[in-house]
Amino acid sequence: MFIGHFAVAFASKRAAPRTSLGLLVAAVSLLDLIWPILVLGGFEVVRIDPGNTVVTPLDFVSYPYSHGLIFVCLWAAIFAGAYYATSRYWQGAAMIGVGVISHWVLDVVSHRPDMPLYPGSARIGLGLWNSMAATVIVEGSAFALGAWLYATGTRANDRTGRWAWWSLVILLLGIYAGNLAGSPPPSATAVAALALAAGLFPLWAWWIDRHRTVLQ
Numbered sequence: 208m209f210i211g212h213f214a215v216a217f218a219s220k221r222a223a224p225r226t227s228l229g230l231l232v233a234a235v236s237l238l239d240l241i242w243p244i245l246v247l248g249g250f251e252v253v254r255i256d257p258g259n260t261v262v263t264p265l266d267f268v269s270y271p272y273s274h275g276l277i278f279v280c281l282w283a284a285i286f287a288g289a290y291y292a293t294s295r296y297w298q299g300a301a302m303i304g305v306g307v308i309s310h311w312v313l314d315v316v317s318h319r320p321d322m323p324l325y326p327g328s329a330r331i332g333l334g335l336w337n338s339m340a341a342t343v344i345v346e347g348s349a350f351a352l353g354a355w356l357y358a359t360g361t362r363a364n365d366r367t368g369r370w371a372w373w374s375l376v377i378l379l380l381g382i383y384a385g386n387l388a389g390s391p392p393p394s395a396t397a398v399a400a401l402a403l404a405a406g407l408f409p410l411w412a413w414w415i416d417r418h419r420t421v422l423q
Contacts, residue, residue, distance in 0.1 A: 229413025
């Protein structure tokens with residue numbers, strides 16, 4: 208649920224207005240930033256399997272350390288705890304923890320039964336990605352709501368705050384459309400390597416947030 212994760216980050220700004228959007232985006236993206244490192248290191252496995260679902264050709268063979276619920280809770284506690292230790296802002300720490308865990312919850316909704324609870328556990332998934340129409344409606348609606356909540360809960364201080372925000376929204380929608388309509392990637396290694404580029408999104412969101420003001 209690519210754009211669905213960003214929807215959570217955008218909406219979270221309302222609950223934690225003092226927390227940078229960059230950190231909120233990092234929270235919802237954390238599992239997908241850990242995952243390619245573990246894939247490239249040989250600790251987790253993904254393979255290309257066109258038709259695995261109608262939305263993605265990826266078969267997530269094994270990813271208990273990045274996406275297993277027990278480890279997800281651990282990553283959430285570490286990230287939220289580190290943020291609270293440096294900020295003493297409990298609302299922000301809570302939303303960072305929620306953001307990390309929300310990734311697992313939304314993936315359970317989207318994925319076929321491949322989401323682990325812990326290494327070696329049975330795997331679960333509700334299979335939203337088996338329906339293209341349902342996927343676009345659910346993820347598109349969530350993204351629109353999250354983007355609206357952030358856009359109406361903040362105001363641009365300058366042209367950068369306005370255009371950097373809308374360029375991010377447009378780029379995310381473009382990537383999403385490309386993923387839905389594009390050809391399968393050439394290899395699992397290419398997927399993991401490209402996934403590392405997602406680390407730029409928290410930096411972009413941080414930059415945007417510095418040029419916008421939270422409305423009281």
